[in-house]
Amino acid sequence: AQKITQTQPGMFVQEKEAVTLDCTYDTSDPSYGLFWYKQPSSGEMIFLIYQGSYDQQNATEGRYSLNFQKARKSANLVISASQLGDSAMYFCAMREGYNDYKLSFGAGTTVTVRA
């Protein structure tokens, strides 16, 4: 079974608007972490934001926020005030357990910001 599901292959957003990228996950481990990475066309993976399974508050990092709904097993990324430089592929990933940092990635969502 897929551990991470990203159902939106591609999205378009107008500059300065907000966009929400969907991510659902599947795990039976009570301790897990959810990550979002950005991959521009240059290919490097850039860490954006992290949410731990025991964190009470939704994570925020600048224009990025994570809408964590534990009961629904979803961890959607919200990018506010989109910029042209936000055009990239975005991946949701999960690590399971406290003693293992390896990641399972979703298929990704391509975001294109329009001027």
Add this chain to the structure above:
Amino acid sequence: EAGVAQSPRYKIIEKRQSVAFWCNPISGHATLYWYQQILGQGPKLLIQFQNNGVVDDSQLPKDRFSAERLKGVDSTLKIQPAKLEDSAVYLCASSPPAGTGFSEQYFGPGTRLTVT
């Protein structure tokens, strides 16, 4: 702090040839990962090292892929012989030892392999 280094950045080979990729993790990072990212997909873990020991190589095609981590620092990933379906970006990542609290993985720039 220097990031994860990888070389080469690009490689084109013919099928049945061999190829090797090199990775130098961030200093002090005990855990090193190799991922394969096929075009249009998310990265897939091939192998995970803790120091110079293998933690997980369950998705490494061992009939053609091999990896080692000398002295718990640099690592090489080898493919021999290459197949057309090995065309992908090979990403190396590193992180501090597991169990030390939260830490994201730091990724290198990747090696783009084209097998013709």
